[in-house]
Structure formats: structure tokens, C-alpha cells
Amino acid sequence: MKTVSENTCFGGTQGVYSHDSTATGTEMTFGLFLPEETKDGPVPILWYLSGLTCTHENAMTKAGAQAWAAEQGIAICFPDTSPRGEGVANDDAYDLGQGAGFYVNATQDPWTPHFNMWDYVAEELPALLGENFNIDMDRQGITGHSMGGHGALTLAMNLPGRYRSVSAFSPIANPSQSDWGRKQLSAYLGDDETSWAKHDASLLMADKGFDGPVLIDQGADDQFLDLLKPEALAQAMAAKRQDGIFRMQKGYDHSYFFVASFMEDHVNFHAEALWA
Amino acid sequence: MKTVSENTCFGGTQGVYSHDSTATGTEMTFGLFLPEETKDGPVPILWYLSGLTCTHENAMTKAGAQAWAAEQGIAICFPDTSPRGEGVANDDAYDLGQGAGFYVNATQDPWTPHFNMWDYVAEELPALLGENFNIDMDRQGITGHSMGGHGALTLAMNLPGRYRSVSAFSPIANPSQSDWGRKQLSAYLGDDETSWAKHDASLLMADKGFDGPVLIDQGADDQFLDLLKPEALAQAMAAKRQDGIFRMQKGYDHSYFFVASFMEDHVNFHAEALWA
Numbered sequence: 001m002k003t004v005s006e007n008t009c010f011g012g013t014q015g016v017y018s019h020d021s022t023a024t025g026t027e028m029t030f031g032l033f034l035p036e037e038t039k040d041g042p043v044p045i046l047w048y049l050s051g052l053t054c055t056h057e058n059a060m061t062k063a064g065a066q067a068w069a070a071e072q073g074i075a076i077c078f079p080d081t082s083p084r085g086e087g088v089a090n091d092d093a094y095d096l097g098q099g100a101g102f103y104v105n106a107t108q109d110p111w112t113p114h115f116n117m118w119d120y121v122a123e124e125l126p127a128l129l130g131e132n133f134n135i136d137m138d139r140q141g142i143t144g145h146s147m148g149g150h151g152a153l154t155l156a157m158n159l160p161g162r163y164r165s166v167s168a169f170s171p172i173a174n175p176s177q178s179d180w181g182r183k184q185l186s187a188y189l190g191d192d193e194t195s196w197a198k199h200d201a202s203l204l205m206a207d208k209g210f211d212g213p214v215l216i217d218q219g220a221d222d223q224f225l226d227l228l229k230p231e232a233l234a235q236a237m238a239a240k241r242q243d244g245i246f247r248m249q250k251g252y253d254h255s256y257f258f259v260a261s262f263m264e265d266h267v268n269f270h271a272e273a274l275w276a
Numbered sequence: 277m278k279t280v281s282e283n284t285c286f287g288g289t290q291g292v293y294s295h296d297s298t299a300t301g302t303e304m305t306f307g308l309f310l311p312e313e314t315k316d317g318p319v320p321i322l323w324y325l326s327g328l329t330c331t332h333e334n335a336m337t338k339a340g341a342q343a344w345a346a347e348q349g350i351a352i353c354f355p356d357t358s359p360r361g362e363g364v365a366n367d368d369a370y371d372l373g374q375g376a377g378f379y380v381n382a383t384q385d386p387w388t389p390h391f392n393m394w395d396y397v398a399e400e401l402p403a404l405l406g407e408n409f410n411i412d413m414d415r416q417g418i419t420g421h422s423m424g425g426h427g428a429l430t431l432a433m434n435l436p437g438r439y440r441s442v443s444a445f446s447p448i449a450n451p452s453q454s455d456w457g458r459k460q461l462s463a464y465l466g467d468d469e470t471s472w473a474k475h476d477a478s479l480l481m482a483d484k485g486f487d488g489p490v491l492i493d494q495g496a497d498d499q500f501l502d503l504l505k506p507e508a509l510a511q512a513m514a515a516k517r518q519d520g521i522f523r524m525q526k527g528y529d530h531s532y533f534f535v536a537s538f539m540e541d542h543v544n545f546h547a548e549a550l551w552a
Contacts (some may be wrong), residue, residue, distance in 0.1 A: 250519035
């Protein structure tokens, strides 16, 4: 593991690190905020998964999360959204290939050798953090924005016991029924839609739900509402009697101005579960 | 108008009053909490509509609303749920007739002469309060529980501009598709289901929505979930991009212990809109 940068931030450290990933077969980069309290003992961790076109950097610089994480004494990790680099498959479209890993393990060519973001986020990166930082891996929460909200919700529901809480900002909520999803799931997983179900938050919610609290924020003026399909998730949460809150936020769009506006609520929501 | 009782309560007055109603052709009784501030000038008002089998008294004594209304300086009115008395039609079932007015104007015998709770709550009682108490009728909010949540939501969406905010505790959310609804709407309004649409919160939400904020609380362990159908309302709110919050509250049932637990949130939610 290599230190790319470390900056003091709200009394803690905002670091960027890179490492050779077994899961993706590439060098991967991630951001990690550690609060001051990590000097005294292991701290809980909140995962923040980013959306289409993002790297590890977007939320780390624009979401304002460190202020609240510092206040709550929890770490936040910002993984990248896909493998990258020469020799890694890509597509001209912004929503497929590099920057658009969709948090799945690809089974189809040309994606299969590198696009294993599920294993990377669920297994490899947590193990790496546990070995190298003073983090309590028994206290994990997960959130994300857009494609990252999809990732957070699908990881949380597929790995019961792993995360104590899950939240999302304007998640891609029903990708098996959306142009943000059908194209990518078909490309990465093939045309057998039965393999897609574990990567659709609304289907998972209807089937399994989540064994902990859920918080969803969606901007009412989001320019991508037709692609995100929040109503499918809202319906599934209510029908499942899921412990959770779904908030439609008047006037907000899909941007990081929206994410930043409600970051305090999300960090505090996770902190309550992580410190319980 | 006759004063039945007045009790000092959180610095204000909890009153019970009765009057001869034109809308129902009966004597009607209501509860009214007035905060201390009503002595200095007109105060906003929050309507609380009650559920099946309730009178004006249940919420007035069990919901703990006065504490928060006093803190916020707003009045709360607790109407009865139907006309009552000898000569008023009734049914052996708890969910039809007296105690079960469903906030409609009946068009069918034997209900039509007295069961006009829509006109009573929407028109006659507000006019009476405006004449007799120091209340600012330009600042109204409305809430309710179960059948009363149904009443609050349907009144609010059918009378745009009347209420600044609407909330509900475990409302009967989709009565045209529920045994809490089909029986009563058929009895009061007849079998032509087109006349039912304005009395179904989920259909109204899909069609009109509400021009203001909405807050819904639903207990996840509510024993009547199959009758309440919260998922229909959650879906409609999200699909409409309604400014609002839908909360599924883990561990709570349909009782007033649930209502009381979240009353502070609802009063504060309305107060914010009413004092804006």
C-alpha cells in the first residue's frame, strides 16, 4: 500500500492511498478520512460509494462529510468506482466501463478480468483497511450516491450482519427496470436477468429487506428521476415494513449540493447505529 | 355553543364545547386546546382527526399533544368522528355508523340525513371556531390517526390553500382497495366507485398531491397493516415527487402509545409551516 497524500482535516487525517488489487488486477486508489479518535483506539467506519463518472475524489472533496465524521468520531472510506488504466476495458459512453463499475463482479467479456468491484468493496478493501488502520471492522455502515447508493443498498442487503446501517442519496433504485441498469447489468452479467436480482435494491428490499435502519434521501427536482425510480424503492420499503425513512426533498437536484446538504443527517444516522 | 368543560393545561386551556350542528342535524361535541398566547392575539390551529370508535376525547386525553402545542403556541382542535344519538342511524359493526363517519358527506340511506362529517369538519366547525375563539384561520394545519389520518389527507388534498401542512399517523391510506374503506364508501356514497376517488389518499396523491409539506408515520408492527395499505401511499408520494417524509417506525403498533411517541415531531412539523 502506498500513501498518495495525507492532509490534516477537522482534527483528523484525510488520506489517499493506492494498492495493487487482487480483485481487479489493477492498481486501485481510495480516500480515507480518519478522525482524531483513531489515535486512541479503533473507530467505526462508514463506507461512501460514489456515482457514475466519479473517482475516489469527488465525495472526498465535495460532500462535506469529514466535518460530521469528525464530530462523531468515525472513519469514512471513499473507494473508486471501477478499475482503471491501460489494458482495462472501457466504453465511449459515460455510463459503462471505467467510472461505471456498478458494484458487480462481471461475468462477461470484455469486462470479466478486471470489473470485480463487488469483491473489491465487500472483501478486499475492508481486509486491507483492517490490517493497516485503527478501524473497528465490527462497526461498519454504508452509504452512497446514485450508482453508489445502488451499491450501498445491494451490498447491505446481500451481506446480512456486515453493516449496521445503510443509507443512500438518490440511489439507482430499480436498475433492472431502468436504462441506468439494464444496459450495464446486461453488459457485465449477461442477458439472464435472474443474475440481476441481487443487484437491484427494490427487488432485494421486497425479498430480503435490511436487518437494521435505512435512510433514503431523494431530491424532488432530480433531473434523473425517471432513471432512478425512487417510487419502486419507497413502495418496497413500505410493503416490507422496513425499519426506515424515505425522504423526498423539495427543490433539490442530483448534484453534490444536494448530497452535502443532507450529509450531516446521514453521518449522524450511521453514527447512532455504529456507536450503539 | 355550550361550554362542557374547561381545564387549565400547560399554561393554556383544554376546553370541551358542544353546539347544534347544521351539517349533521345533531348536537356535536369537540375538544379545543388553546395555548396561553391566545390571550395576546390570534394563534394558528392544528386539526386532529380521530380514528374508528373514537370520540373528541381519545386524542385529547391520550396523545400528549398539548405539551408540544403549548411550547409552539398553537391551538389544537379534536372533533368527534360522527354524528351520534337517538334517531341517528347506526350499525352493529364498530367500523360503520356512529364512531365511523369516515369524513364524507353520505349520499345513501340510511346515512344521508346526518352523516355529513366532511362539511362539518371542512366548513361548519372552522367557521364556529373563527367566530368564538382567538384563532388565525389563515394558519391551519391538519393531522389525524387511522381513519382520521385518512380524513386529514383527503381534506388537505381536496382543499388546496386551506391547510399549510398535513401529517398522519398510520392513516387508512388506500380505502378504495381495503376492507377499511370499500364497505364504508359503498354504504355512505353508493356503489359508483368514481365517487370514492376524492376520499382515497393514495389516489389523490397520485392525481393532485399536496401543495405543502407532508409527514407520515406508520408503525412497522401495526396490527392493521393489511387494512391501512401504507405502501400505496408511499409509492404515490414518491412517484408524485411530493415534498414529504414517510417514516416506517420499527416496533410500534396502532395504539396511542405510538401516536404519543411521535406527537412532538408532528406538532413541530406543523408549527414550522404555521409560523412561516
